[in-house]
Amino acid sequence: MPVEEFVAGWISGAAGLVLGHPFDTVKVRLQTQTTYRGIADCMVRIYRHESLLGFFKGMSFPIASIAVVNSVLFGVYSNALLLLTATSHQERRAQPPSYMHIFLAGCTGGFLQAYCLAPFDLIKVRLQNQTEPRAQPGSPRPRYKGPMHCAASIFQEEGPRGLFRGAWALTLRDTPTMGIYFITYEGLCHQYTPEGQNPSSATVLVAGGFAGIASWVAATPLDVIKSRMQMDGLRYKVYRGMLDCMVSSVRQEGLGVFFRGLTINSARAFPVNAVTFLSYEYLLRWWG
């Protein structure tokens, strides 16, 4: 089994992650808290109240876990294509796989990575939603002191299953949309690359960027539900399940609730995924 894809997936994911985390924090706050009037208001208030560090809350765990998550995504995707089409990463330029195969391989990668991602994503969302400024004498203490404390508290208070809160919504969010992610990327690369050649850096950047945006547009409705389910159970349980969360969110806030965070997420998705795909492609070419 080719392991290069797993390692390339890990490094490229980490590069994208650091770049996108500040945007991600704003997105999560907009999706789960109703006190912000918009992106600018949220940014200004995070900066004033929590300083620049506020934007980087909850980042350490994703950095540690991206090794597993992105390497599973890219590794499973590439190896699934190998199974479906009997072509390696290099050979696929000359013999491009069908879109059906790309979609299926993407969905498989998305499905499997969702399970690895679920507990890490939950902890990230809980930490991102802590609005208290960094420890200053006399200031209110945040609920969780850090990622390990957060994980241990969830385990104690909500049981082992608590760590997988929102995992269903996350799996439903990622399975089809990872198919969309890879189809958009491969489709755009194919469109703008002469037969049999490797795509240029500019093509990879643009195709990666649009793959990020397209998949996030499709993923946003379930992303909102996922984030809300993850925050649920913290103090008291509001939702009886995913469907209940959807229905009561729409009842209270209208259909627009499904698009919360879409603008900031698209702005984040372009650079993050451009960098992710560029480093992935270059690492594989370098090793190949």
Ligand SMILES: C[N+](C)(C)CCCC[C@H](N)C(=O)O
């Ligand atoms: C499929 N879905 C839209 C959920 C994610 C696709 C992009 C994943 C990337 N690591 C990022 O954070 O942007």
